Amino acid sequence: MTADTITTADTRIDARWLIPVEPFGVVLEHQAIILQGSRILAIVPQTEADHHYRTRETLTLDQHVVLPGLINLHGHTAMSLFRGLADDLPLMTWLNDHIWPAEGKFVSEQFVTDGTRLAMAEMLRTGTTTFSDMYFFPEISAQAAHDTGMRAQICFPLMDMPTVWGSGPEEYLNKGAELIRQWQQDDYVMPAIGPHAPYTVSDGPLRSAVALAEDTGAAVQIHLHETAFEVADALKNTGKRPLARMAELGVLSSNTQCVHMTQVDESDLLLLKQTGAHVVHCPESNLKLASGFCPVQKILDHDINVTIGTDGAASNNDLDLFGELKTAAMVAKAVANDAAALSAHRALEMATLRGAKALGRDQEIGSLVAGKLADLIAVDLSDPYLQPVYDPASHLVYSNHGRAVSHSWIHGVPQLQDGILTRIDVPDLVLRVNEWRKQILS
Ligand SMILES: CSC[C@H]1O[C@@H](n2cnc3c(O)ncnc32)[C@H](O)[C@@H]1O
């Protein structure tokens, strides 16, 4: 570009620090991020931007670190309405005796509308710009994400048993195929297939799920090897580890996201590597339900993609991915018995570019590079609890929590400005949530 060339654009963001995630491990200073429409037009030193860009608005974030929006690869968004309802229980007691009965009683289209909005408000407030959801009435959560302008992978649920959303696998698959048809071209919504777990979905529906994934290109997300009991029980009943059964049925591919994976032996590592399937690590849910420890560093060392998710707010009990990153990094070090395991930069990559890769969208989101979609966040490091700043990446993972996120943009649209949500009416949402609280308590 010659000295006299001036380009006009929408927005200029002047950042004190910038962590683009790509290239890996880099922290830049005093950069200007230029947005035009839904995309990043350029990232240049501020002094260069002064000479070459004229923008409609300029935002000076001189105490902030700017990075790609976070990607929460696993959750059950509407379950935010069940936050704190059943704590201190192991997985199967929690599900069988508390959560599934409550879902049978209360989950409806309105529940999913309000619960999804509650979860989106929390995620946006704490830096998430893309989330994955696996829940009943996915057509409602898809619409809610689209209307709010949040990027979302919406996995329709598939189980053997009847639920509030349908009578069984045939109906789930028919409704799911329609969901995929309706949303596949959307800017924000990525429809996907969500077989619940190996112990709730039999071989026939899993084969149909594979056929649907192959026909449509939709991703598959499944809870897998969540507990030692799941693996032991499967070995007793089928003679196979659940992951091996999934491989035999054709479920595993580079379009598959395996959630939890706390039980991983050499045969599992081989299957994950051979098929290109992704692992979604949910450390806080695994800790709270005492499900087990995912050996994250070992999996990464085998060149298998690991991403991060919160799981639902009923088993976490928050959706703050920055908190999740700190837990992930701490637990990874303890599990590997190595303080160098899961470094701050690697953890940030898990919550951004690696998440994008699992969604098949790493050419579009997950790092801050000119030409990619403008999904980005700013974190204000000026609070005393974040001082002094030697290394912003270290602060983001080890000292921060999501409430320090001040700004976000998705698809170039501002979603959070100085800590205020622009697209969700929070007072109205809180009123609705409290109506649910009264109903569920009674
Ligand atoms: C079929 S919709 C999703 C289904 O999953 C349940 N659920 C929530 N958290 C977990 C978990 O950690 N493991 C297994 N199942 C989980 C949720 O309550 C819905 O019924």
Ligand SMILES: [Zn+2]
């Ligand atoms: Zn889950």
